[in-house]
Amino acid sequence: MKIDIIGAGSLGLLLAGKLIHAGNEVRLWCRSVEQCRELSNSGLSVSFEDDQAEIEISGDQFVSAPVREFPATYLREPSEWIVITVKQDILHHVLPEFLSPLRQQQTYIVCFQNGLGHMEMLQELLPYADLYAVVTTEAAKRKTLTKVIHAGKGESWLGKWPVEKQMVGEHHKEQDEIQAISLLGALSLAGFTALLSKEVDTMIYRKLLINAVINPLTAIWRIPNGGLLVSEQRMQLMRELYAEAISVYEACGIVHEDNAWDNILAVCQSTAGNTSSMLADVLASRATEIRWINGSLVEMAERSGMAVPLHRWICQLIEGMSAEER
Numbered sequence: 001m002k003i004d005i006i007g008a009g010s011l012g013l014l015l016a017g018k019l020i021h022a023g024n025e026v027r028l029w030c031r032s033v034e035q036c037r038e039l040s041n042s043g044l045s046v047s048f049e050d051d052q053a054e055i056e057i058s059g060d061q062f063v064s065a066p067v068r069e070f071p072a073t074y075l076r077e078p079s080e081w082i083v084i085t086v087k088q089d090i091l092h093h094v095l096p097e098f099l100s101p102l103r104q105q106q107t108y109i110v111c112f113q114n115g116l117g118h119m120e121m122l123q124e125l126l127p128y129a130d131l132y133a134v135v136t137t138e139a140a141k142r143k144t145l146t147k148v149i150h151a152g153k154g155e156s157w158l159g160k161w162p163v164e165k166q167m168v169g170e171h172h173k174e175q176d177e178i179q180a181i182s183l184l185g186a187l188s189l190a191g192f193t194a195l196l197s198k199e200v201d202t203m204i205y206r207k208l209l210i211n212a213v214i215n216p217l218t219a220i221w222r223i224p225n226g227g228l229l230v231s232e233q234r235m236q237l238m239r240e241l242y243a244e245a246i247s248v249y250e251a252c253g254i255v256h257e258d259n260a261w262d263n264i265l266a267v268c269q270s271t272a273g274n275t276s277s278m279l280a281d282v283l284a285s286r287a288t289e290i291r292w293i294n295g296s297l298v299e300m301a302e303r304s305g306m307a308v309p310l311h312r313w314i315c316q317l318i319e320g321m322s323a324e325e326r
């Protein structure tokens with residue numbers, strides 16, 4: 001399968017390495033020319049935390065190029081799937097320039113981002129695109145420009161966006177299913193546990209709840225995920241954030257599981273040693289995804305006429321950490 005991957009960070013390199021290893025034709029689109037050069041000179045490697053053998057891909061087994069060359073290349077020679085693995089801020093503020101030349105095209109695009117808001121933005125930007133979201137519990141950590149560690153094996157759920165659009169014409173629906181199943185096949189052959197979801201929105205909201213409680217607190221306290229469970233004080237703040245988020249879900253009619261709180265605790269335990277993605281961003285002085293995680297809860301609350309002071313405050317606190325001084 002011919003696949004374009006935009007964003008050669010942790011998740012992008014992991015997907016690229018394993019998909020190329022499984023025989024797919026991958027074009028990897030990077031921000032920097034330096035990374036493209038390193039990738040074509042040294043190739044890329046995926047290592048594992050257990051004793052699984054490292055995957056080594058040489059530079060001539062795939063294309064790596066700067067993202068500005070993506071639109072012209074795609075229009076000349078389209079791929080079967082465009083996989084987007086940049087962070088939310090880049091997707092909203094930088095990628096539209098490189099994706100908008102595809103506005104009149106029918107394309108298949110799949111997004112791996114945590115948080116909410118990007119799918120709606122893409123729907124408006126690319127009205128003829130067939131959009132899919134993936135909710136994944138895989139964990140990837142980029143070590144250098146060409147090396148990534150598969151830090152935790154999880155599951156990836158793929159679903160069409162928006163979910164209601166599944167009502168469109170039978171022929172299109174059949175074509176969509178074939179396309180989705182072929183991506184799932186490629187991911188499975190590459191060693192991922194990849195499944196089709198007819199309710200990917202429910203899965204997105206489930207992950208949002210986890211990220212909205214764990215990510216900002218670990219980033220503020222600079223602790224690994226498991227560190228949230230070690231004191232009653234930390235747990236109390238988690239509970240308060242959780243309760244506010246659940247009241248938003250209830251006001252907006254969003255389905256949540258009865259055991260959602262236990263699920264958050266279970267994620268803290270199973271990822272106890274992990275640095276959350278938000279803490280990693282704060283430590284590297286990068287923009288975080290808070291606006292699309294807790295910020296999306298604030299927006300949903302506002303639309304329902306509710307106040308969510310804790311989520312609003314925590315957004316400001318985190319955004320203030322990476323703000324540039326005037």
Ligand SMILES: NC(=O)C1=CN([C@@H]2O[C@H](COP(=O)(O)OP(=O)(O)OC[C@H]3O[C@@H](n4cnc5c(N)ncnc54)[C@H](OP(=O)(O)O)[C@@H]3O)[C@@H](O)[C@H]2O)C=CC1
Pocket residue numbers: 006007008009010011012029030031032035067085086087088090094095112113114115136137138139140141142277289
């Ligand atoms: N890592 C993980 O395990 C998981 C990540 N996710 C989600 O996946 C998304 C990606 O996460 P992750 O891979 O960790 O993030 P990273 O920060 O590791 O990777 C993002 C990549 O995007 C690149 N980028 C920045 N600007 C551009 C641009 N204009 N064009 C092309 N590429 C660009 C960055 O390049 P550069 O480094 O040169 O700036 C970087 O390589 C996030 O939304 C995250 O929430 C979800 C589940 C698990």
Ligand SMILES: CC(C)(CO)C(=O)C(=O)O
Pocket residue numbers: 114210211214215225267271274275276277278
């Ligand atoms: C589930 C969790 C909290 C794992 O670290 C995560 O998704 C993240 O760090 O963004």
